[in-house]
Amino acid sequence: MLTFLAYAMIAVFMTAVMSNRLSALIALILIPMAFALIGGFGPMIPDMVLEGIKRIGPTAALLLFAILYFGLMIDVGLFDPLVRLVVRVCHGDPLRVIVGSTLLAMVVSLDGDGSTTFLICVTAMMPLHRSLGIRPLILPAVTILPNAIINIAPWGGPTARVMASLHLEPSQVFVPLIPAILLTCCGAVLIAARFGLIERRRLAALPGIVPDSEETPMSQILASRRAVVARPAWLQAFNLVLTAALLVLLVADVLPLALMFMIAFAIAITVNFPGIREQRERIEAHAGSALSVVAVIFAAGVFTGILQGTGMTDALAKSVIYLIPESAGNFIPLITAVLSGPFTFLLSNDAFYFGVVPVLAEAARAYGIAPEVIARASLVGQPMHMLSPLVPALYVLTNLSEVETGALQRFALPWAAGLAGLMLAGAVLTGAVPLY
Known part of the structure; x- marks a missing residue:
């Protein structure tokens, strides 16, 4: 019964979101509650929801202050030189802009945090994409696809979880996957190039679309922002050093991420805008973006709280094991x-890597298959995971890009599945994941 309810709830949720019948915020709240009532868990719903919200609380705080921090950095023009560099390199060519956006996302993704990557890449590249008239879904797609691949690094979420759950080292899990990861990165660049060629042909047929110059909307956007909150040169140097230090500390993981962003934001706004009125204006300028993202994050806490509190997560994990016949043990x-791929899309990384993967590893042990092989195999589907409605960073991306979550999923999921297939092919060819 729980297994049926779990699959039915996920199916209804995905249908409602991807068909745009419900927004992600409303679907995350109402659909799990409805299925909990159907399953007879009505009296337990308040406790399950509060437990889910407690677990998601640190993530919500992280995203709140990350949005405020990077919003402030955008206000003071920290990323303007980066945008100008990309403009000079791309020369207004949609192909170069889209491929450049992909490469930028790959580099920034090395910090291991999806939300930070999206905040930096989208805010830096969106003015350029808009000035050229590139379709809105392309920027979030070419940002999230390479991020999902690079996130397999040992300091990223999925690899850290699977190493902890199976007690393994990076040399056992990550290093053998490096060739497959590089191959998949090349695949992401090829996808971006395809988008770029399509956009180049489409835009060439439209009147009024010209490469960026000193008088284009791109330059006007940057100029208008500098006119409002222009900062002296020494402050720009301070902001650059502060941001670089923040990113280094994020990778080093010396403090909780939420606390680091709180401290960095408090320092940045005090130094750049010492007046109380100015500080209030800057916070209010980004309050709308922060509220829309944090609201969805707390709604996701409702979904995961009910999914785990009712036992649906365990039921999903057991259903996977029961579906594998003994004759298929060597596979x-x-x-x-x-x-x-599908299970990291339907479940959180915690549920999959701490709930499902250890059971699969134990079953594989009976056939002489080492746990590190199962660990590597479990990471292959990560390109699809970042598009999961249970990933908080996804809502940061869609909010910044001003696109609907369901629309991005419909657009990017087939490409993400293709990248997962490419990673599997690379892992099989290099022996990281044996076929038999």
């Missing part, structure tokens, strides 16, 4: 790799 690595 468990391949089965794990194939299942990792």
Whole structure:
């Protein structure tokens, strides 16, 4: 019964969101509550919801202050030189702009935090994409696809979880996957190039679309922002050093991420805008963006709280094991790799890597298959995971890009599945994930 309810709830949720019948915020709240009532868990709903919100609280705080911090950095023009560099390199060519956006996302994704990557890349590149008339869904797509690949780094979320759950080292899990990861990165660049060629042909047929110059909307956007909150040169140097130090500390993981962004934001706004009135104006300028993202994050806490509190997460994990016949035992690595895409999309990384993967690893042990093989196989589906409605960073991306979550999922999921297939092919060819 729980297994049926779990699959039905996820199916209804995805249908409602991807068909635009409900927004992600409303669907995350109402649909799990409705299924909890159907399953007879009505009296337990308040406790499950509060537990889910407690677990999601640090993430909500992180995103709140990250949005405020990077919004402030955008206000003071910290990323303007980066945008100008990309403008000079791209010369207003949609192909170069889209491929450049992908490469930028790859580099920034090395910090291991999706939200930070989206905040930096989208805010830096959106003015350029808009000035050229590139379709709105392309920027978030070419940002999230490379981020999902690079996030497999040992300091990223999924690899850290699977190493902790199976007690493994990076040399056992990550290093053998490096060739497959590089191959998949090349695949992401090729996808971006395809988008760029399509946009180049489309825009060439439209009147009034010209490459960026000193008088284009792109330059006007940057100039108008500097006119409002222009900062002296020494302050720009301070902001650059502060941001670089923040990113280094994020990778080093010396303090909780939410606390680091709180401290960085407090320092940045005090130094750049010492007046109380100015500070209030800057916070109010970004309050709308912060509220819309944080509201969805707390709604996601409702969804995950009910999913775990009712036992649906465990039911989903057991259903996977029951579906694997004994005769297919030698194919468990391949089965794990194939299942990792849809199951990291339907479940949180915690649920998959701490709930499902250890069971699969134990089953594989009976066939002489080492746990590190299962760990590597479980990471193959990560390109699809970042588009999951349970990933808080996804809502940061869609909010910044001003696109609907369902629309981005419909647009990017087929490409994400293709990248997962490419990573599996690379892992099989290099022996990181044996076929048999």
